[in-house]
Amino acid sequence: MDVPDYRPQVPAAPLRVGLIGAGAIARSAHLPAYAAWGIPVAAVTSRRVEAARALAADFGVPTVHASVDDVLADPEVEVVDIATGPAGRLDLIAAAVDAGKHVLAQKPLSTDPAELGTLQEVLGRARERGIRIAVNQNARWAPVWRLATLLVRSGAIGEVVGVTHLHDKPLPPLVGTPFDDVPHMLIADYLVHWIDITRCWLEGSHVVAVAARDSRVPGQPLEARNPWHADIDIATAAGASASLRIVGNARTHAGGCPFWIHGTDGTLRGSILMGTDFLELDRDGDRTRFETTGQWFTDGFAGAMGELQTAILAGREPENSAVHVLPTVRIGWAAVASAEAGGAPVHPAGLDLTTAQEAFTR
Numbered sequence: 001m002d003v004p005d006y007r008p009q010v011p012a013a014p015l016r017v018g019l020i021g022a023g024a025i026a027r028s029a030h031l032p033a034y035a036a037w038g039i040p041v042a043a044v045t046s047r048r049v050e051a052a053r054a055l056a057a058d059f060g061v062p063t064v065h066a067s068v069d070d071v072l073a074d075p076e077v078e079v080v081d082i083a084t085g086p087a088g089r090l091d092l093i094a095a096a097v098d099a100g101k102h103v104l105a106q107k108p109l110s111t112d113p114a115e116l117g118t119l120q121e122v123l124g125r126a127r128e129r130g131i132r133i134a135v136n137q138n139a140r141w142a143p144v145w146r147l148a149t150l151l152v153r154s155g156a157i158g159e160v161v162g163v164t165h166l167h168d169k170p171l172p173p174l175v176g177t178p179f180d181d182v183p184h185m186l187i188a189d190y191l192v193h194w195i196d197i198t199r200c201w202l203e204g205s206h207v208v209a210v211a212a213r214d215s216r217v218p219g220q221p222l223e224a225r226n227p228w229h230a231d232i233d234i235a236t237a238a239g240a241s242a243s244l245r246i247v248g249n250a251r252t253h254a255g256g257c258p259f260w261i262h263g264t265d266g267t268l269r270g271s272i273l274m275g276t277d278f279l280e281l282d283r284d285g286d287r288t289r290f291e292t293t294g295q296w297f298t299d300g301f302a303g304a305m306g307e308l309q310t311a312i313l314a315g316r317e318p319e320n321s322a323v324h325v326l327p328t329v330r331i332g333w334a335a336v337a338s339a340e341a342g343g344a345p346v347h348p349a350g351l352d353l354t355t356a357q358e359a360f361t362r
């Protein structure tokens with residue numbers, strides 16, 4: 001069979017990026033990906049200008065600005081790359097829209113349901129002005145997940161019946177980090193990529209219930225404030241369902257993140273991270289195993305920026321547009337609300353997992 005092109009698509013003449021936030025993810029993933037894929041970074045700023053200077057020196061960024069306003073006013077900057085945490089991110093997006101700059105914003109797009117009205121107003125303003133706002137859902141371009149998305153879209157397994165993710169890997173270091181202060185951190189932040197890819201695979205569905213539970217686990221040290229176990233279940237109107245499971249800080253050197261997408265005509269099974277990347281299509285008695293090139297870290301980051309830039313140049317909305325990512329955000333909010341309620345299902349109103357096309361024609 002023809003293998004769909006799952007690699008990042010970066011324009012031949014990429015647009016120039018202005019980076020806001022010179023923290024861990026900018027250094028470890030954004031800038032290495034842009035360097036590898038030839039995406040130019042024109043300027044950087046960060047709350048601590050020394051951090052911006054150090055990053056600029058290490059990655060050859062020509063200009064360090066003292067403020068966000070200076071980045072937004074810089075005519076060399078064509079796309080603003082927001083790599084800050086969620087607090088205050090919506091204000092940065094709004095300021096970029098007012099300055100007439102396209103935006104790639106880190107995930108989670110929002111952690112506060114009270115922001116919904118403002119978020120929709122900012123997205124509406126951007127649309128009126130022809131400004132593209134995308135979210136850095138870079139895992140959509142993790143090679144095996146991207147290939148799975150393209151195969152699902154092409155009908156390779158028929159209609160999706162169920163999505164299952166298991167976390168068979170250690171958690172990242174959380175103790176003592178600001179992330180450990182985020183309530184229900186695994187559900188609210190860490191699992192956002194898993195929620196988002198599930199949203200992509202269940203595209204076209206209508207979510208009727210989200211339930212989530214988290215708990216401390218045996219052996220979890222007292223200083224680890226957040227629960228280390230988290231389960232999220234998603235139910236749709238047609239009966240298709242999804243299950244995301246982190247049992248705790250798995251003690252393994254061999255695991256990864258296995259997943260299954262079961263459909264009416266076949267099954268996709270695979271795994272990502274920790275060197276386990278593989279994808280297999282199981283249909284009509286045949287098993288086709290795909291060898292993929294590249295890794296989520298850091299090719300996914302070129303994929304997210306490349307899709308935004310390709311869309312800007314083509315005059316269309318990107319696949320990772322904030323409008324398309326909004327259902328991911330709403331599932332996340334519902335999951336946190338459910339975890340707060342001890343796992344009772346939450347029934348969000350009007351939560352349609354629209355296709356990218358539908359997202360913009362409504």
Ligand SMILES: NC(=O)c1ccc[n+]([C@@H]2O[C@H](COP(=O)([O-])OP(=O)(O)OC[C@H]3O[C@@H](n4cnc5c(N)ncnc54)[C@H](O)[C@@H]3O)[C@@H](O)[C@H]2O)c1
Nearest residue numbers: 021022023024025026046047048083084085086106107108
């Ligand atoms: N795979 C992924 O996509 C991935 C992985 C890790 C983290 N993240 C996300 O990226 C975001 C950043 O994470 P991090 O670990 O790099 O955090 P970090 O705290 O290391 O970096 C954030 C940087 O932004 C700067 N900053 C914050 N607000 C600012 C403002 N208003 N103006 C200028 N600079 C500002 C901070 O000073 C800091 O340097 C988080 O939302 C996190 O969830 C995404």
